[in-house]
Amino acid sequence: MSTGTPSHTPSPPDPSPPVRVLLAEDQVMIRDSFKILIDATPGLATVGEAGTGTEAVFLARLHRPDVVLMDVRMPEMDGIEATRRICADPACAGTRVLILTTFDLDEYVYASLQAGASGFLLKSAGASELLAAIGVVASGEALLAPTVTRRLITEFLHGPRSAPATRDLDAVTQREREVLTLIGRGMSNAEIAEHLHLTVGTVKTHIGRLLAKLDARDRAQLVIAAYEGGLVAIPDGRR
Known part of the structure; x- marks a missing residue:
């Protein structure tokens, strides 16, 4: 028998805020592709796009993203120096940098990690790998899979x-x-x-x-x- 008291369905909890991503890539087509992919993925959102290292530093300070997807080879300021400045800035304390690299060509992976990057991803990685990498770095972990770490060590030790x-x-x-x-x-x-x-x-x-x-x-x-x-x-x- 009804008591006359209206039933109330509890409201679902508010969803977690999306992981906010800043794109730092000088090639417009690649940057646009990343933006489309990220914005179409639940739980992720782009907050800015930088075509130079200088812009990346400025936008990181402005938006304070969770993750910066950073290309190494950028005009005006390379991705390593941009990473160093972002990671050293107290205003960006919660921001983590994920370096994009064409590993066999870039000689700067070790330097980027010294600069404060939380890991790196090959540009040849697929969409699912990119999205997973953003999630790993945003969670506070480092994207250094054992096999990749071993290769990094070998390249560093044998490189000039x-x-x-x-x-x-x-x-x-x-x-x-x-x-x-x-x-x-x-x-x-x-x-x-x-x-x-x-x-x-x-x-x-x-x-x-x-x-x-x-x-x-x-x-x-x-x-x-x-x-x-x-x-x-x-x-x-x-x-």
Whole structure:
């Protein structure tokens, strides 16, 4: 029997705000394609388009996007310098940079990670890979898949680059050094856990401490720290 009290259907929770993406790409056709793809994907939205590195820095400060999709080779200011300025700007503290690269041609992937980028993506990647990459970086993770990390390490060590700067690891415990070494070798959390006979949760705890001690933004920066701390062995035997 009805009580006469009107029933109320609870309102659904408000959807999460979309991941806000700034596009920094000097080729208009590529930039337009990215914009169409991103704006057509639920949970993503473009907030600006930059055709130069200078514009990318300006628009990042203006819009404070979640992710900047940054080409390396840009007029006026290259993507590495633009990345460095964005990542060093307190106004862009919540912004992460995903570098776009044609890996076999660009010699600057390592430098872009040093500049503060949270990862990189090949321009040959498919649409699904691009969208997944944006999601990974926006969530605070680094887009450095183990196989890609290993290739990056090989390219860096054999390329015509100057030796990496040294990194002080005095505050890092022996176990944390072991974890950092395996990160530098491109291992995933699960692989590190298996290798060191730890739980994945324990590995994540060590990584959290490494991020704090080494003032690293994310896993990408830990790879750099492993280089600079001399923990990653060079194939020909040099350190």
